Every structure is written in C-alpha cells, then in structure tokens.
Amino acid sequence: MTQPSAPSLTRRDRVRAATMEEITATARRLLVEHGPAAASLRAIAREMGMTAPGLYRYYSSREELLRHVIAEMFRELASDIRRAIEEAVPPHRAGPGGAVGAAGPGGAVGAADGAGHEDPAVRRAHAALKMVAACREFRRWALGHQEEFALLFGVPLPGLDDGRFDIAEQCALEFAGTFYALFLELWNAVRFPVPAPSDIDQGLRVQLGRFRDALGLQSDAPDGAILVFLRCWVLLYGAVSMEVFGHLQFALDDPAPMFELTLGDLAHLVGLEYPLPEG
C-alpha cells in the first residue's frame, strides 16, 4: 500500500453493501438527468461511492444492468397506467355476488368496476373512459419520461435479442398484458366488430393464438379481436413515439391536438365514438 490512508479519504465510507435496486436507481437517475451517455459504469459507481469494477459483483455487464433498468421502467409504466385506469371511473360498490372479473397476471385492474356492472350502457361508458385514460396516461408518461421512453420503445440494445427471454422482455410482456386486460374488458362491454376468422390470413391467425397464450389471460376473445388490439397498439405507439422522438417536429410544434384525433381513430377501431365528456 503506497498511501496508507488513501482509501478512507477518497471514497465515502460504505457502512453496508450496495443493492441491485440502488444501482439501477442510480443508473436511471443519471440517465434521466444527463442523458444515456452519462449512465456509464464509472459514473454510476462514482455516484455510489465505489468504483466501476465493483458493479460486476451485481451485473455481468453494463447491458445487463440496463436491462434491469428497463424492466423497472416497464413495471412503473404499467403501474401508472393501471392507476390511471382505476381513477378513470367513479368507484363502484359491487353487489354481493359481483366482482367476478378474472384478474390474470397482467392485472385486469378495475375489472370489478365497469366490467362487473350490470347495465350494459354503463359498462360501455366505463370501458371507453378507461381506454381513453390509459392511452392518455401512456402519452403523458412518455412525454414526462422521454429518456426512459427512448430506452423502452426506441432502437433496442444491440444484443437484446440473443434468443433467451430476459427480464426486460418479461416485463414488456407484462406491460402489454395491462393493455390487453383493458382491451378484453372493452371487448366484453362493447363487442365491436372484428374480422372474422375466415378473413384473417392463416399464418397470422396462428401467431395471434400464440400471442394470446403468451399473455396468459384466458379469454374467449376471437383472433380478430387480438388483431384489432395490435392495430390499436401500432397506432398508439406510432403517434406517441413520433411525438417523443421529435419526428413530428418537421410538421407540428404542438402535436397535442393531433393526439386527440388519434384517440378518435383508436375509439373508432373499438366501436366507440371518441369526443367523450372530458375528464
């Protein structure tokens, strides 16, 4: 040891070991505050009062660390959207035999509210409110968490798709399940028109079936409904990511009114008329 007292001078005294959550939280904070390049292993470690190689005790690479950050963000986003869905409809006191909604792992939140309601018109209205709230919350989160959104929905990390099913993809699927659960409720409430099985490309139909199985929510929704779900998702993704990534700036300074029209398109896809009473 060349400088006997150097270690205790240069680093913060660590009274306990770091945790994986602290590391991902630090990484995320740096990412949000100073951009993706600032979330380097050295910077993360420095922020925690340690050195970069120490992080390898917790994650095998920077990419694996980032995947855990991604997973955490997916969970937060899904949670925020579930909350927005819950708050979209007034609380409903279910009857004694009510609340039969099958809440799967995706979390069919609010299934006891609108879905369990006996009046079809109320169920329909509640489902529409929830749908609009979920889409709005997705956009709100994206605009308020642009760096995070870019990580979740932008160009994927280089080695992300090496065959195995990692935690980020798992949480992404769970996030999709949040929307899908809402969509199922909508389908049960509205029964909007969907393509007949015979009108769907054969190869596409088997893929839709696999996707439904992967989501884990058992349902009687036909393949056509899942198809409509994906079309809605594509439209929502396109509108929000174009806005967040600035790809609409060549045309619009403020894409907000355009998004309202997108909501109208979405509502049209699921048999609703959009201009609802605003919240």
Added chain:
Amino acid sequence: MTQPSAPSLTRRDRVRAATMEEITATARRLLVEHGPAAASLRAIAREMGMTAPGLYRYYSSREELLRHVIAEMFRELASDIRRAIEEAVPPHRAGPGGAVGAAGPGGAVGAADGAGHEDPAVRRAHAALKMVAACREFRRWALGHQEEFALLFGVPLPGLDDGRFDIAEQCALEFAGTFYALFLELWNAVRFPVPAPSDIDQGLRVQLGRFRDALGLQSDAPDGAILVFLRCWVLLYGAVSMEVFGHLQFALDDPAPMFELTLGDLAHLVGLEYPLPEG
C-alpha cells in the same frame, strides 16, 4: 524526422485528398456491416488509410459526419420511393397538352402519368397503385436497411435539435415532400372525405398551414387533407418502425400479413378499398 521512411510504410499512399462523400460512404458501410458502434472515427479513418484527426478537416465532429450520412440516406430513400412510384403504373403517353402537374422540389414524380390522365377512374386506380407501392417500398427499404432506418427514424442523435436547420432535417423534409406530392395526386384523383376546417382545432390548423408552406409545394389541398396525410404517416411509421425495431416480436414472428392489413387501414383513410390486384 526520427524514422525517415516510416510514413510511406505505415499508411497507404494517398495520391489525392479524401472527399466528404468518400468519408460518409465509408462511415455508412461500417455502420451497415458492423453496427453503429463500429462506425468510429478511427475505424472510418483506418478504412480510408488515414488517421482520425484528419477527418476533422472535413467534419467538425462525429455527430456532424453522421448527420451528413443521415442526409444521404434520406435522399436515397426518397429516390427509391420515387422510383417505386414510377414503376407502379404502366407508362402513359401523355397527350400534346398534358403533363401539367406542378412538380415542386419534393418531386411530384409520375405527375404526368396518372395525374394527367383524363379518365377519373384511371387516375383513381393509378393513384391507389402508387400509394400502395410507396408504402410497400418504404417497408421494404426499412427491412433491408435496418441500421440505416434506425438512424433515420429511431431515437434522434442527442444534440440534433439545437435550433438550427441542418442538412439532415432539410433532407428529411424533402423526403416528406416525396410522400406529400404523392398524397396530393391522390387527393386530386380521389377527393376522399377530410375533416372540414371548422372541425379542426384552431391551433392545429395554423400548424398545418405552416407545414404546407414549409413543404413548398403550392396546392389547393385543404387543411383537413394535410391532417389526413399526417395520420397516414403516423400509421405507416408506427407499423414499420415497430416491425424493424422488433417491438412486435413479443406478439408476432412474421408481421408481413399484419402490414397488409395496415395498408388496408391506410387505403381506408384516403377513400380507397385496399385489396387491389397484387403486383
């Protein structure tokens, strides 16, 4: 000079100076062949038989170099799409007084073909064929140039939007003009329903007008038509970028049939029925 003959041994003899085009071409080749991280200044320079600081004679930073690469890609993509549009309809011998289409800087290609035709049904059919061809070519290019597509339409470079109007944005606008010129032809041929000016949010309408002016193609298309144009673009962008970025893989292995349905949605937006005779 410590080693008299060293310079001529270690580097390729450069008989002439490098050009900016050679540099961007080399950068692009490395990007495509080995991913974005491989397009480092040192690698580009090495590939050209020079050293990294020499590149600063041509570009003030790596980012500026990449912006020129982006501009070149936008030009190529626009050119490919224009060619696909031209080849979508059989060549038409215009009458003596024909070919009145106002070809602006965006390049209203084929304006002398379908747009100048006298039979409305033919004009309509040709416009539909061109629209489908353009969208298909956009997807084809994206799938065949995934690294390039990610650069053009993924998360933008960090410092890209620092106020000034650089060459990449200029070429992006020109690319948009390619689609817009086609869209104008479609509008003139089909006159599909568009939102009335009074139905469009006031703030949105002035933005749409600004956008039309920025494109430079003088036209009598109403604001509602530009709005439909943007909605088409959002849908197309969403479908293609989700597929290229792998964000549909959680649901679909092969998104091709899904894209055909997206084409149907697009056709519906512009008053056409999609299942056309395939090319």
Added chain:
DNA sequence: TCACTATGGTGAACACCGTAAACTGAGTAC
C-alpha cells in the same frame, strides 16, 4: 526564385469508456 499561405494531413496527448485479472480487508464457519 523566394517567401508566404492554404490544404491535408500526422503523432502525441487528454479524458473518458467497458471490462478483465489480481489482490485486499472484513467477517464468518469450523
């Protein structure tokens, strides 16, 4: 022909980066 200048580079250096290997100090089970 001489001096001057612009062009188009080079090599060294700086401050970073992810990562691997060897090592170290504390705590703990036996």
Added chain:
DNA sequence: GTACTCAGTTTACGGTGTTCACCATAGTGA
C-alpha cells in the same frame, strides 16, 4: 487459527471523441 466467502479495490488493456502542435506539399504573388 485457518480456510473461505463477500464486496469491493488497483491496475491494466484496448478502445472512444477530440485537441493541439507540427509537417509536407501545392499554389501563388512579388
């Protein structure tokens, strides 16, 4: 006491963008 594990640290390697000082060549005006 001894072996072992944990949670890090040093050190090092090769890579990155970028800056700086320098240099060879070409062209030009006097």
